[in-house]
Amino acid sequence: MTAPxxxxxxxxxxxxxxxxxxxxxxxxxxAYARDLKDFADWLDRRKIHFLDADRTTIENYLISCEAEGLAVSTRARRLSAIKQLYRFAFEEGWRSDNPAVQIKGPGKPKRLPKTLSVEDVDRLLHAARTHGRDTARNTCLMELLYATGMRVTELVSLPIAAARGNPQMLLVRGKGGKERMVPLSAAALNAISDWLDVRDTAEDLAKRKGIPASKFLFPSRSKDGHLTRHRFFALIKELAVAAGISPERVTPHTIRHAFATHLLAGGADLRAIQTMLGHADLATTEIYTHVLDDRLKDLVLTHHPLSKKRTT
Incomplete structure (x- = not known):
């Protein structure tokens, strides 16, 4: 096939x-579009086309990204996008080779995920129940997030059908369209029930005004029709302030980490946590064991009699 x-x-x-x-x-x-456009612009300034770029050219681009001070994670993501573009071009017959296939990425440093204590989460949930006007919605959002460990996009875009009928399990559509089932706690089920009462009343009023019913559990007037990631991120910060917790410590992702860490600390199986988080690779989930390793080490150093200095 002739290349564009x-x-x-x-x-x-x-x-x-x-x-x-x-x-x-x-x-x-x-993300792919942004990364590949940056690469295309870099090539264009050097009068080079995707069709002519070789391994050295791509490596020089990655060196320039490093010189710009881009994070290791950003450089690794850009290389991934370039590799996938050239794999696609090879499969389409646009190129007879993949010049990026043997290039090794910079490697992401393994950082321990930031997490919150059980007490921190309790304070956030209390703030959701008592702070602001939309307490039923906010409580439902927070209870679901902590009960399931969903990614923020998965949470805000939940269809209303998933919450109907008092479900004991929630069907979540994750990355790449992959679906998984996650169990719901009693608190989460109660929060869903309370929110549906409020939501359905508002929907009935909207119908009388000729406004079509929303297909989302958390509807909004946004372009997508549901609560946006940015609004939920801001809401998390507001609840952190109301709970007396530094907002820098609280994001939707830290609550996802708390879900996993607290389950593991309670004795949950690592593979079960992997399934609930929607991780494709168990190695991604295993990082939570390091969080517990540090906590156990502190526990031993603080409380074990042999760790204390003997006085004579």
Whole structure:
């Protein structure tokens, strides 16, 4: 097949294939588009086309990214996007090789996830129940997040159908369109029930005004029709302040980490946690064991009699 002439057409064709064949998430698609456009702009300034770039060219681009001070994670993501673009080009017959296939990424440093204590989460949940006007919605959001460990996009885009009928398990659509079932706690079920009462009343009033019913559990007037990631991020910060916790310590992701860490500390099986988090690789989940390793070490150093200095 003849390759497109313009580099933007390469990117567009690649993204369309990702959307059609892999059902790539919108956020993933946007990240690919940004990274590949940056690479295309860098090549264009050097009068080089995707068709002509070789391994050395790509490595020089990555060196320039490092010189700009880009984070290791950003450079690794850009290389991943480039590799996938050229794999697509090879499969389409646009190129006879993949010049990026043997390039090794910078490697992400293994950092322990920041997490919150059980007491911190209790204070956040209390703030959700008592702070602001939308307490039923906020409580439902927070209880679901902590009970399931969902990613923020998975949470805000939950369909209303998933919450109907007092479900004991929630069907979550994750990255790449993969679905998984996560159990619901009694507190989460109560929060869903309370929120549905408020939500359905508001929906009935909207219908009388000719406004069509929303298909989302957390509807809003946003372009997507549901509560946005940015609004939920801001809400988390507001609840942190109301709970007397530094807002720098609290994000949707730290609550996801708290869900996993608290389950593991309570004796849950690592593979069960992997399934509930939607991790494709168990190694991603295993990082939580390091968080517990540090806590156990502190516990021993603080309380074990042999760790205390003997006085004579």
């Amino acid at each position: 002439s313009g580099m933007m057409h390469w990117i567009q064709s690649f993204l369309e294939a990702q959307a059609a064949e892999l059902d790539a998430a919108t956020n993933t698609q946007l």
